[in-house]
Amino acid sequence: MLVSPKEGILDPQGSAVRGALEHLGFGVSNARVGRLVDLEIDAGSESEARRLVEEMCEKLLANPLIEGYEIEVAPE
């Protein structure tokens, strides 16, 4: 799953990355930094896996006030 700052929310990490890249001579008009969390879980189905990860996001992995998240399920 991917967690990223919501539109319109200040992203200090992104600003720092943008500043550092410009300092190195790269032109960057915008930079946002988020997290990638790769989880291996046991679930009976894809929809069950998605439901579980949604619950994990709400409870721990994302801050719903300032972050959005996107879940991708890859069966093994």
Added chain:
Amino acid sequence: MLVSPKEGILDPQGSAVRGALEHLGFGVSNARVGRLVDLEIDAGSESEARRLVEEMCEKLLANPLIEGYEIEVAPE
């Protein structure tokens, strides 16, 4: 672009996430944490954009000793 710890490299952030999720009652057999960096840049073509981001990764965004990266280009 996505930066994630290479296979076989210890991932303390991932271990912390796994521990916290188990503490909440979720069964997780593995967790890895990486970064998502979303960049807006001007480039003449997709291959030029990819080349630029590759250079940014090598110079700043990833630590090639312990991290791998994956670049996805989305033209606007």
